[in-house]
Amino acid sequence: MAANAIDQTRRMLSLVTYLRERPGAHVADVARAFGITEDELISDLDVLPMCGTSFRGGDLLDIDTDGERIWWRNPDASGESTAEPLRLAADEATALLVAARAVATLPGLRESDRDALLRATAKLEAAAGEAAGASSRLSVTFESEGGVFADVDRAIAERRRLWLRYYSPARDELTEREVDPIRLFAVGHTYMEGWCHLSEARRTFRLDRVAEIRLLDERAEPPAIEPRDLSEGLVQPSAEDPEVVVEVGPGGRWVAEYYPHDSAEELADGGLRITLRTPDPGSLRRLALRLGREGRIVAPAELADSARSAAREALAGYGEQV
Amino acid sequence: MAIAKAERLMNLALCLLGTRRPLSKRELRGSIEAYMEAGNDESFNRMFERDKDDLRELGLVIETVENLEGETGYLARRDSNRLPPVSLDAEEAAALGLAAKVWQQARLAGAASGALQKLRAGGMPEADNPYEGQSSAIEPRIPVHEAAFEPLMLACRDRRPVVFDYRKSTAARPETRQVEPWALECWRGHWYLAGFDRDRGAERVFRLSRITGKVRSRAAKYTAEVPDVVTVRETVASWAGESADRSALIRLRAGAGYPLRAKATAVREGADGWDELEIPYGHGLDAWLVEFGPDVVVVGPADLRADVVDRLRAVAGA
Numbered sequence: 212m213a214a215n216a217i218d219q220t221r222r223m224l225s226l227v228t229y230l231r232e233r234p235g236a237h238v239a240d241v242a243r244a245f246g247i248t249e250d251e252l253i254s255d256l257d258v259l260p261m262c263g264t265s266f267r268g269g270d271l272l273d274i275d276t277d278g279e280r281i282w283w284r285n286p287d288a289s290g291e292s293t294a295e296p297l298r299l300a301a302d303e304a305t306a307l308l309v310a311a312r313a314v315a316t317l318p319g320l321r322e323s324d325r326d327a328l329l330r331a332t333a334k335l336e337a338a339a340g341e342a343a344g345a346s347s348r349l350s351v352t353f354e355s356e357g358g359v360f361a362d363v364d365r366a367i368a369e370r371r372r373l374w375l376r377y378y379s380p381a382r383d384e385l386t387e388r389e390v391d392p393i394r395l396f397a398v399g400h401t402y403m404e405g406w407c408h409l410s411e412a413r414r415t416f417r418l419d420r421v422a423e424i425r426l427l428d429e430r431a432e433p434p435a436i437e438p439r440d441l442s443e444g445l446v447q448p449s450a451e452d453p454e455v456v457v458e459v460g461p462g463g464r465w466v467a468e469y470y471p472h473d474s475a476e477e478l479a480d481g482g483l484r485i486t487l488r489t490p491d492p493g494s495l496r497r498l499a500l501r502l503g504r505e506g507r508i509v510a511p512a513e514l515a516d517s518a519r520s521a522a523r524e525a526l527a528g529y530g531e532q533v
Numbered sequence: 534m535a536i537a538k539a540e541r542l543m544n545l546a547l548c549l550l551g552t553r554r555p556l557s558k559r560e561l562r563g564s565i566e567a568y569m570e571a572g573n574d575e576s577f578n579r580m581f582e583r584d585k586d587d588l589r590e591l592g593l594v595i596e597t598v599e600n601l602e603g604e605t606g607y608l609a610r611r612d613s614n615r616l617p618p619v620s621l622d623a624e625e626a627a628a629l630g631l632a633a634k635v636w637q638q639a640r641l642a643g644a645a646s647g648a649l650q651k652l653r654a655g656g657m658p659e660a661d662n663p664y665e666g667q668s669s670a671i672e673p674r675i676p677v678h679e680a681a682f683e684p685l686m687l688a689c690r691d692r693r694p695v696v697f698d699y700r701k702s703t704a705a706r707p708e709t710r711q712v713e714p715w716a717l718e719c720w721r722g723h724w725y726l727a728g729f730d731r732d733r734g735a736e737r738v739f740r741l742s743r744i745t746g747k748v749r750s751r752a753a754k755y756t757a758e759v760p761d762v763v764t765v766r767e768t769v770a771s772w773a774g775e776s777a778d779r780s781a782l783i784r785l786r787a788g789a790g791y792p793l794r795a796k797a798t799a800v801r802e803g804a805d806g807w808d809e810l811e812i813p814y815g816h817g818l819d820a821w822l823v824e825f826g827p828d829v830v831v832v833g834p835a836d837l838r839a840d841v842v843d844r845l846r847a848v849a850g851a
Contacts, residue, residue: 216587306648307644311628317671331621340617345690348689350717397673399722441672464703500845501824503843503844503847503848525826
């Protein structure tokens with residue numbers, strides 16, 4: 212898999228510097244140190260013997276592996292050019308510095324981790340020199356709910372069960388539940404993934420919707436399940452879920468930005484016809500109410516009806532008859 | 534079979550780094566197999582220019598020197614290309630390892646691992662798995678779903694003006710905008726661009742998900758000065774109604790509307806099954822309140838009450 216020639220070249224340049232100091236290095240150790248699979252490393256090792264400073268007269272890198280260990284038989288062939296790692300490129304400095312600064316702002320981070328990160332960031336800025344400049348043009352803020360975060364973090368570390376009062380916007384209600392926490396992650400907001408004993412299923416909880424939290428003495432024993440793949444997006448409707456069709460005018464186009472959907476057709480007036488799936492269409496009543504003049508529920512009819520009757524009931528509270 | 538690009542780039546890098554005197558294109562072509570096989574001069578020249586750009590992209594400083602015969606030579610001097618010594622302890626290395634994992638965008642994820650690999654080659658200690666032991670359990674991720682992100686990131690980096698079609702949240706049609714991009718910021722999982730809007734002659738903030746079509750960059754200079762500090766978040770927060778300057782009084786059914794209670798500055802419990810809440814009144818409060826349907830009644834101010842009733846009528850009458 213030569214997915215990206217630039218990434219591979221950059222990696223091979225670091226690899227030769229690394230291998231120079233470590234004759235007979237183990238494939239498994241080198242792959243781990245470089246954060247790559249052994250297969251990726253082997254494919255680099257297949258390319259390296261074709262590389263060298265051949266203008267001097269055929270000095271190719273004599274790098275050899277038996278699949279377990281790696282030997283470089285002529286480390287002097289490339290002269291001193293591979294003796295030291297290369298300076299950081301602007302993108303490299305940006306990628307690492309922006310990420311480090313963002314993580315350092317997480318309110319729930321342990322102080323020792325934050326200190327280590329801040330020290331590392333300062334050293335990195337110094338080493339990157341000019342290349343660090345462009346990193347100020349990118350920034351990331353994580354939303355994090357400090358107090359709740361610290362309790363969840365502690366529960367995970369001590370493997371303890373949690374008791375929560377948790378807000379569900381779909382039902383506008385608070386429910387009490389016991390959860391065995393599995394992990395904490397931040398994608399925009401901060402979330403806890405855990406095994407929920409109320410629903411007897413894996414659930415993801417947004418920390419800013421936790422109204423109350425307590426550590427219990429029971430040991431957390433979540434079943435062994437694969438953690439969610441965070442690159443997929445947090446809401447993953449299933450194909451069996453009922454379909455909801457919403458038509459919005461130009462002022463309601465934001466719906467397509469906030470709700471994962473199957474399709475969004477452009478309408479002649481600048482609006483959209485959005486088709487999405489949800490296990491519980493009733494949970495979209497809030498959306499139907501919020502849309503006002505900016506859109507309407509086309510299907511299912513029960514959802515449109517429930518929004519209409521909720522609006523009528525609400526108007527009665529203002530002394531209005533509809 | 535054609536020689537893999539990574540092999541060609543690697544050879545060019547080793548030649549340029551290994552030489553003490555500038556090498557001409559002719560010499561490089563004579564010593565790198567992929568260039569010998571490149572066919573005619575034109576395709577070789579194109580390939581060579583692209584390869585130099587790619588190597589510069591990954592940080593190589595390549596100098597162009599003219600020799601006495603007027604021939605152009607190239608070299609990558611060691612002292613301008615080496616990473617200065619960085620001494621990181623195991624804790625610091627683990628912290629950077631965690632940070633390098635946050636990008637969910639291919640280019641930056643690749644760049645972050647590339648940086649770690651350079652540090653590793655420079656002797657950075659090999660940390661244990663950061664998710665084990667004493668580290669925090671948090672896994673931060675920076676989402677990047679917007680196609681406009683990468684071209685805008687490069688334009689911010691290289692300070693190049695851009696042109697793109699942008700649809701404001703309430704506009705039916707996109708409009709073409711000419712912008713001098715300053716900075717990108719991710720807030721609550723969404724990316725925003727701050728820059729100087731040439732047609733409006735003022736600073737503007739754009740939400741990347743509202744950019745339609747391609748971002749084109751222009752080779753031109755900025756006409757407006759770039760401020761030292763760019764504050765995207767304050768602008769976005771005011772769109773989101775977080776800079777409330779007034780207060781509203783509402784009646785809320787007992788037990789309902791927890792998020793309203795969490796935002797309230799005062800709560801008075803009533804005996805009739807309804808509570809009275811004072812909540813900050815900023816942009817967008819009317820839309821939020823109607824979400825709670827018959828569980829909320831606005832007492833005042835009158836304009837908020839009228840807006841909510843108007844919205845409810847639109848839904849009820851449909």
